[in-house]
Every structure is written in structure tokens, then in C-alpha cells.
Amino acid sequence: MPEEMDKELERPAVAIEDAEHPLIEPGHSYSTVTDHISAIVLTRKTPRWWWIGFGISFIVLNILLFSLGALVIKGIGLWGINQPVGWGLDIINFVWWIGIGHAGTLISAILLLLRQDWRTSINRFAEAMTLFAVACAGIYPIFHTGRPWLAYWMFPVPNTMGVWPQVRSPLIWDVFAISTYATVSALFWYVGLIPDLATLRDRARVKGAKIFYGILAMGWRGSARHWARYETASLLLAGLATPLVISVHTVVSFDFAAGIIPGWHATIFPPYFVAGAIFAGFAMVLVLSIPLRAAYKLEDFITMRHLDNMAKVMLATGLIVAYGYMMETFMAWYSGNEYEMYMMTNRLVGPYKYFYYALLFCNVAAPQVLWFAKFRRNVRTLFTVAIIVSIGMWLERFIIIPVSLHRDFLPASWGMYWPTVFDWSTFAGTLGLFFALMFLFLRVLPMISIFEMRTMVPPAEGRPRK
């Protein structure tokens, strides 16, 4: 094991050989890397835009608190859900947020195992994004219940009633999948932070900061033994997290696939959901990283090569998603089932047809520009496509959930679903929560892994200057 570990450490960074598109711009040494990243947290003056951004996010976060407070006091009827559409923006946003989180886990776990070194500079904030997205997602399953104060009944809590959760329900699978996912993601993120927290502890000048980072660093001294254990732990966690990338969204897709509603009951859902999640996740990483690298002048660390790679992943998963749409349509026809066929007809010509067309534009048409290197390397285009894909993936959940529910088997009970102001304010509020947490993260923790970036520096330049 230690031998393997050594090999792992000695392994040359693949990327360094690609001179044209390096993973780190030339001219950096170990100390410049460390200086540059830690300065954002420790020495640089908090930029004005940070205060503005955090302030706005914090205000929007308060909208969330208000919306949820009203929800608990008045009832779930504040939302636009009804009979037949029992789930609306609540579950749409839940799935959307969970999906966004996937990129972080994929980058930190699967790409780590696949030794894709280009992940290094983006994995830290992608993981943070995962955690915050899961936090936002987690709000919905609790507050979307009619009696949120009893939502804990979905956990196997020993109780005097002697009743346990009903394990045949996909919602219970969800509970376990999401809570495992949140736990592993948090651990992975935190373990990966420890060496950098130690660096910050050592570099901090203010006493409070020293104590803060000191406690969080858990006595990291950088000894070889620490490093060996660190590597073991992160590999193990990566191993644990890898199946989660697949399983979480697979289980989320079961919420629908296990139902009997046309538009839900489809075997293609698990892979199609996972691909969709990665698609959405990478779009969100791009949406976040492009402004960040500009604001903090991190173009040296998050290079065009990173953006290019992420664009490729988006293109690939986008094609899988497109295949999913195609298969849904094909199966609706091939099944010969009148309800399935009607479901598809309703998507195409029903009252929500423009949502479906918008979805096809956002998720199928728009990403096709990424076939061309010219567009992949144009930051503005890439940012626009990422935003479009984020919207498209939200629309996909809208199509799957309310549009399938609103017209199912008995035409007499068909209805319509329109979100209310409380639906939107809750959604906006979770965005507020996400960005408020993101801003805090940027301010307090190193957004790029310092120690991992140091391994990216070419050996000749990594040597300390004389």
C-alpha cells in the first residue's frame, strides 16, 4: 500500500506535458501558489463586490425564512400544488439542486480515481457547491410535507408507536440516499481541506484566525505519516463517494420510475437522471467558476483547459440526456400504450408545450455549439450555454413532474398547475441560501486546493528561488 501511495505521489501530472493548454500558467512556484490562494482569505482586503454579493444573498436568504415560516404557519396550500398535481416546484427544485450537486462529487471522486489532474483547481469549490446544493435540496423534502414537524417519521427513529418507515417507498430510499450523500460529501470536503487549513493556521496573523483554523486543522503537521493517512482517507472516501454519484440520482429517479404515472414509469430514468445531473452540475460549476476566476484573477489556476474539459463533459452528458428524450418519445410510441402515447402528445401539443420546446432548445440544441473548440474557449459563450443548460435542466424537471401529473389516466380529473408567489419565493430563497453560503466559503476557506495545486507546478519551477 505505501508503495502504491508513493507511486501515486510521484506520478507526473499528465497535464504538464500539454504545453499549449497548461493546467497552471507558467511562472508559478510553490510559494506563489500558496501566496495567491491564501491571500484571498487572509490578507487581501475583502472586496466591495463581496459585500454587495453577500448582502444581496443574505436578504434573499431571509425571503426563504419568511416563506418557510409562512408555510409552516398557514399550510402547504400556499403553493400552487393541487389535485392532480401533488408535487410542483418543491420537488422540481429538490431534484434540480440534487442534480447540481453531482458535479462536485464527480470531480472529487470519480475524476480523482481516474487520475484526471485537471480537476485539482476546481474540485474544492465544486465540492463546496455540492454541499450547499444538497443543503438547499434538503429543505424541500422536509418542508414539502403537509406536517413538516412530523417529517422525522421518515427516519427510522425508535418510537413508542412501534411503527417504522415503510421501506418499499422510494421516498425512504431517498432519505437514505440523500443523507448518505450529504454525509460523505461533507466528510470528503472537510478531509480535503485539512492540509490547507493547516497552511492557513500557519499563515494567519490574527489570533482569532489562528484559533479558528487551528481547531479546524485538527493538529495537522504535514508529517509523512499524516500525508500517508490523508491519502488513504481521501482514496477511501473517493471510493465511497463514487457509487454515490451514480446511486443518489438513480434513487431520486426511482421516485418517479417506481410510480405508475405515464411520463414517470420508465426504465430509462436512472441513467438518464444521472447524466442529467452531471450535465446540470457541470453547467453550474461553469456558471460559478467563470465569474470567480475573473474576480479573483485566478485565470492562472482555472485555465482555459479546465473550462474546455468541463465543456466537453457537458457536451457528452448533454448528448446522453438528448438520447433519453429520444428514447422516451420512442418508447411512448413503441409501447402502444394509449396513456404513454397521450403523455408524449400532451408534451408536444398540450398546454405546456412551450415549456417542452424550451427544454429541447436549452438541453439539446444549445449545447451543440460546444462541438467547436472556438466556442468552448470563448468564456462568454460558455457562460451563456451553462446558464441555458441550468434553465433547461430545471425545465426538464418541470416537464417530468407537473406535466406528467396534470393529465394522467382519467380525463375527468385533469387539471393545471401554476406556481404561486410562495413557490417562487421559496425557490429564490434557496438560491439566496446557496449564494450566501458560497460567499462565506469564498471569504473564509481557500477556494482552490493549495497543496494540490502545488503538485501541479512543474518540478523545475517548483523549487524555491534562491
Add this chain to the structure above:
Amino acid sequence: MSSQPIQSNAPLDLDAIRTQLSSVQGPQFWRSLEEVARTPEFQAYLDHEFTPGTSDWTDPVSRRRLVELLGATLGLAGLTACTKQPPEAIVPYVKAPEEFIPGKPLYYATAIPVSGYSDGVLVESHMGRPTKVEGNPEHPASLGSTDVFRQASILTLYDPDRSQAVAREGRISSWVHFLATAAALRETLLSNRGAGFRILTETITSPSLLAALRALLAELPEAKWCQFEPVSRQNVHDGTRLAFGEVLHPVYHVDKAEVIVSLDADLFGSGPGAVRYSRDFAARRKVGGASESQPKAMNRLYVVEPCPSITGGIADHRLALPVSEIEKFARALAAELGAVSGLSAPASSQAHAWVKAVASDLLRHKGAGLVAAGAQQSATVHALAHAINTALGNNGATVSYLDPIETASPQSLPELAREMESGKVSTLLMLGGNPLYSSPADLNFAEVLRKVKLRIHLGEYDDETSAVCHWHINEAHPLESWGDTRAYDGTITVQQPLIDPLYNGRAAIEVISALAGRPGVSSHDLVKEFWRARYKDASAPDSFRSAKDLGADSVLPQFTLDEAWQKQVHDGFIPASAGAGKRVTLARDLGAVLASAAAASIFELNFRPDPSAYDGRFANNAWLQELPRPITKITWDNAVLLSPAAAQKLNLVTGEVVELRHSGRVLRAPVCIVPGHADASLTLHLGYGRWRGGRIANNVGSNANRLRTSSQLWSMSGVEVVKTGGKHLLAITQEHNSMEGRNLIRSATLAEYIKKPDFAQEGEHAVKNPLSLFPEYKYEGYSWGMAIDLNACTGCNACTIACQAENNIAVVGKSEVLRGREMHWIRLDRYFEGSLDNPTIHHQPVACMQCDNAPCEVVCPVAATSHSSEGLNQMTYNRCVGTRYCANNCPYKVRRFNFFLYGDWESKSLHGLRNPDVTVRSRGVMEKCTYCVQRINLARIEAEKEDRRIADGEVVSACQAVCPAQAISFGDLNDPKSRVSKVKADSRNYGLLTDLNTRPRTTYLARVRNPNLELEKA
């Protein structure tokens, strides 16, 4: 009252005060010198009664007031802790009333009259609280079923908006005060022989009330009695007078008819006898049955009507014609059949084929045909129907003519209004009714009423009429007072109270008795006295009916007077008191009388009683308001109903507001497009647009009475329809009217059915093998199941409202219905099939199917919905956290969610209404049909006490019990001899969406139509 001194600038005239006081004899109390001096300031003070500013309290809360109130609430909130709750002693019965066992309901036979006619009912009473109305199985008008109004009337009983006190000029007074006024009034009336005294009543069929009224009128020869019913049967009476020369009451024997032709008669939807007619009709539709050898014969129903009704919905052939054309149709039919000599048939190309086909069908079934004209049709149409029935020998077979059930009053409302206008009326006593709201617009009742010096109103609600009356007496609900009424066939039905009047309300007979010099005698004593007298003196002269007819001779030989009374009260009606059919002969000059035909015009506007609000008397009943109207599925509104073609012509869509104009009167109302409506015709239901009807009724819909005139009560020609561009949101519960080609309601013609009795299973993809690795569950004990016969179901909504009453189902209000959150556990899906202009209408009651493979059960994360060992899909409210996953996954969409706290937990009076055997659900939980599990368990307890199995028919679900058509059967599927097992063995039996492998326990019997081949080809 404030003790502030009255500000007066004028000096007091003390001398004048002294003289005034000295001139008074006896004790006279005075509060101040100002009072004695009767200064204008004091008068103003008295007039105000309350200190300035207090009037604001009765006004809607102003912003300033709201802030004050909020502040005060906050300040006073702390004070509650300082008060001690008054002690409330709980005293058990030392000697319990007979048969009174806590927790066990008792049933009492009584009657709930609507427009004077009663269907016998049994009312369930829990610890002295009436909670549920059922039909009286022995009563001929009910046979155990009821309509929606009787079901919902229990809510009216507990309605917090009911008038709760006697009021004098709008201020709370008391019955005793009224009695004093009544005594004084009596003195005056006796002295002037009742001149200027008028009594206005609703339809009276009650023998005792009529006798009391007659006695009073006999004392006051110059007083007059006027009867006004907004949904009157005047045309029925006029029609018989035209045809036979005397006023008669036609009663149909639908079960004996092979061919029924309805000329706009909503036989099964409204009017006296609707429940019985539904039952009789459905009995002739149940083809097949358990034994396939049963004769596959069915009756045939033709309906000609302007606006689709439930009767039209179940018809084998339906023809949409405007009212003016219906008269032509009736003429043509009569002429074709040669029913009236000297009648020439007007050429009516539209319905020519119809006339021929119907006539030949009627001719084929002489003596077994029935032509019924609707109560809203003109007297001419009635006369023609009678003539046809007479000509075909149907009289005495399928229709009998009785002496009128209701007694015609000497005065009509227009006559009364004219007298009031000229100032001839000095005192008007209104016993029930709400004429200010419901009288036709041309009478200007609101204005002429003000010319009456003393106006007394007895009513259940402090309504539009009572607002302008000097005295308002709160009327007792039928379940609070004694009385007697008559059913559609004349059966005398006894009305006994289930509860003491909640608000000390009075019955009409008590008010009359107070005026007749017997104040304070209870309705019980008055009614009992009347019947004892009747029994005792069987030969007492009476213009109404002889006591012999009233069953006295069948009762008296066996019983004492007291026993006879007891039996009558216990049974709820007097057996064999139905009227006997009379021999009638057609007037000879009928042909000449009917010679002139009415001119047709574009856009006739027809008024009809509303299926929910009726004439407005049920407008404050939230159950009825929220009940989707049978064809339109509108809730909480009325609308101008019109055909798709008319809408296209006028460029209107559903929800657009139009202005209806006729002879200077204007009414704004939204339109609703109804497939199958007659083209040149509009329909507007009565009973809406009330402004003082209570919190539920106010400002709902448009008041049709503002257009109605006394000469054109039911149909008004030449109405101008003007588009306003306004929009109105109609809360329609079913927006999608097509079955989308799905196999949901299966139907065939009789011929097809005979050829292929299992047509319903054709194209069925039901999963036959279990598709599971696990062995199938065996239902060892009971296995409950239900079957609904779509061939019998008329779509009358009675099941929906019976379920609501039985299961404490909350009302959600219009805004929530608009969002699709209505709570009904059993709903009626209505589909149109065929052409837009004359579609076939299908109804399908859908409640929880109690699937054996329930999709809802597997997805519940907390096991709040689970399967019982008897096959019930159970809902555990306490366990439900409200994820709504079950509702999403239910293919039948029968699960209902409490998005808010829908149940009214605040109104104290509604507490009494709740069925104690059913949980009142809270916010955030799912609910749905339970197959009335509380009734199953009640029967189980009884059976286990006696150590036996629950017998077939012992458990009757609420929907099954109420169904006038007996369409629903329920019972144990493990018992092959149970009724439901037999019904399910029928070849017409099929399950809904069985291809999903849900294995529903509720199944349907496919519909079989019996079309006339002559018309089918056309």
C-alpha cells in the same frame, strides 16, 4: 350605555315637565329631566341608543379600527389569564331516556319538506344530536333514498348564519314580546274583521297548518291568504285545468312505463317524487343481473329539453329544443297520435323524424307509455301531454291524477302586490319564504312592501325580506319542530323534531296559533291535537280531505288515540294515505283552446331551479354550493348556459360576462358553454345573487329574479345578449369533457348487448396472472367490494353529498376549488360523447377503488396508508405526514389532501354536526373514501356480540344508502350469495384501468342504451 350627560344648550322648561309628570297615571320612570321634557337632543340620544362611533363596530373594520383592535387584542390577551373558567358540571343521566345508549346512534322518522313536498327521512341522532339524514325505507316517496337537498339540510340546521333571535326593527327582541304584539294585533284584527291583513306563505301541503290557517281566516273574513312559491307548480295545475277542466296532481308510475317521453320534465332531478321516479326508472334499466336468463328488456326514455339535465343525460334519445319549439313538438306529437281532435301539426322540420319515431313507439306501447311535461313548461304543453296520455290509455296505468296535494290560495302574488301598491294592505304576515328576493322583478316587491304598515316575517335566515320587516321571527328548522306535510303521491308524512330548537325558533303553525288567540302553544301540541281530533271525529267536515282517506279507519280499530299518534310518529307517515287516482275525461274543446301556437324568437331565456341552490333557499348551504352541478360541474356560481353554436355566434367563451337585457331590465352574468344545449335558448338558474343570505350565499352568482316577470316566470323570449368584455372565474371541477378515446365508461345498445353480453370485457387488458413472486394474499374473513351500475346512475350527486355528511368532509370555498382542491371523496365524472351539439352524456361515480394492488400503499414512506385483512385500503390520518406521493401515484385521482386547515373548527354550532364515528381531519393529511369503515365496524360489533358473521346488507355505505337509483351495491365478496357478488358476476361487470394491475375492488356495470332503431339510423 354611556353615562355621559346629554349636552343640551336649550334651557329646560321645568313647568312643562311638572305638568307632564302630574298628568301621568301609574308608575312612570324617568331617567332625567331631559327625558321628561322630550327635548330633541334626548330624542336623538335615544335614537342613537349607543354612543357615537359605535356604529363603526358594525361596519366592516376600517383600517384605523383594525389597528385599535389589534392593540386592544394584544393588551387584553394578557387578561385572560386573570379570569377563571366558569365551572361546567357534567351530570350523567340519573334516569336515561329509553333506548339511549351513549355511542350508539338512534334513528327517528321525520320529514324535511322542500317547497311543501316531503320525502320521508330517517335521521341519525348521536346523543341527541342529529348528524345524518337517510331515507325512510318504508316511505313511498323515499324507499330509503333521498335527494341532495335533504342530505344537505342537516348543515342548514347547524348553520351558524341562521337567524338566532326574534328581532324587532333589526334589534334583538323576544318571542314573548312578539306574543304581546300578536295579542294586540289580534284585538285590532278582530275589531275590523281582518281588513288589510294578508298572509303570504310558501306552498302549504300540511293538513294541520292548513287547518290552523283556515281557522284563523274564518275568524277574519276580510283577511286574505296568498301563496307564493318561486319554483311553483302553477303550470302543472293550469295544464290539468286546461285538459280536464279541474286542477289535478299528476303522479307517474315510471316503473310501469315501457316508453317514457319527457317534454323538458326533469323527472329524476327536481320536483316532487324525483327520488321515487329515479328508483322506478332504474329498476327497469337493470338488464341481465346475476342470472343471465332474466329478460333482457328495458324501458326507453326520450327527452326533449332545452338545457341538459340529468334526466336528459340518462335518456336513450335526447333532443335539444328551445322551449318554444318544445310546444311545437308536443303539438306535432299530439297531432301525429291524433290525441286532440282538430289540432293541426305545425311543420317542424327539425324534429320531424323524432315525432314520427316517438309517436310510433308510443303507439306500440299503448297503456305502457308515459308522456311527462316539465313543471316549467307552459300549461299548453301539459295539456297536450295529458291528452296524449289519455288517448293512448296511459291514464291509470302509468299516470294517475290525484286531487291537488297543495291547496291553491285565494290570492296570487301579483294580486297581493297590487293591493300593497294601492295601500290596501296594512299588515303582512310572511310565513317563510323570501319574497323580497325571489319575487319576479315586475312586482317591485321591495317597494310595495314598504307601503305595508306592519310587516312580520318568519324565516330561517335574517334575509333580504326580514331586513325590511318590523318583526322577524326566527323559524325552526324542520328537524327542530313538529309538523306534517305530504309527499308527491299525497302520503301524509309526519315531521318530528330531533332536537330542541337551537335558537328557540318557531314553526309557522305556532305563529298562526299566536294570532289565533292561543299564544305559546307548542308545535307538538298543535299538531298532535289536530291529529287526535282527526282520529276521534272521522267524519269531521273538512274541505281538504276526509279523515277516512287519511288512514283513520285502518288505524283506529287497532289502536287507541294515543297509540295511533305514536305509530304515526314512529313510522314517519300514515300508511295508505296516498291520494287515489281519479277518473278523468279530456275537455271536449281542447283542440280549439290549443289552436294558437306561441311565436318563437331568438334567445329565449329559460329560468330553472338550481340543482344546488334551488330557489335560493339553500344558497347559504356550503355543501350544496360546493357540489359540482350535475352537467356543468360549476361550483359556487350560476351562469348563463348556452350551446356551443350560440357561443360561437355571439363570440363568447366560458367565463365571459354578458349583459342580458329585456324590457329595460339588465342583468350581468358569466356564460358557460354546455354541449347539448338548445341553440336559440339560454338557461339561467335561480337562487343566486343574494345580498343578505348569509356569509356563504352573499355575492355568489347573479340574481335571475331581476329579469323574471310574473307573466314570464320560466321562459322569456327576445332577450338581448350583450358582450361586456368582462371576465368571471367560474370554479368548474371538471374542465376536460372528453374520454380521449379511453375505455373508461363502456356502453352498448341493447341489441349489441344481447348479441354479446360480455361486451364490457372486450379490449380489456386486465392482468390475469398475479405477476408476483409472492403467493397471493388470501382474504380469509370478509372481503369487501362494491359495484356501481352505470346503467342506473343518473348523476344526481346524492352520493357525493351523503358521503360529505357521513364522513365530515370539509368545504374548501371557491378560491380553493379554482385551484383544484375540492375534497369530495366520491365525485361524478361526466363525459360527453359524440357531437358537440347533441352529445351522449355519461356519468361515472368515482371513489377510492380500494385496489388490491394499490399504487398508493407502496409509495407511502411512513405506512400511513395500508391494506387491511379485509381488503380495505386504509388511511391512518394520525400517521400521515403529507408527502402527497400516494395521491400522485393514484391512477384514479381519488385521494384528497388538506392543503390548509379546511375543517371549520371555530364555529361552535358546527360541532354538533360532526359524525362522532369519523375523525375530523386536520391540516396536512391525506384523506379518501374508506368504504364507510365506521359502518362496517358498527356492524362487526353487533355481529360479534351475537357471535355470527355480518349478514349481507347489514353494512350499507352512505353512498349506497342514498342512491335513488340503487346503482351501488356493497358487501362481502367472500360470500358468493351476497348481492354485490351476484352483481359482479354480471357480464357487464368491468374494472376501471385494470390494465394497470391495480385490481380495484370497486367495479362498474357497463351502460346499456335502448335506442329506437328508427332514430338511430337517422
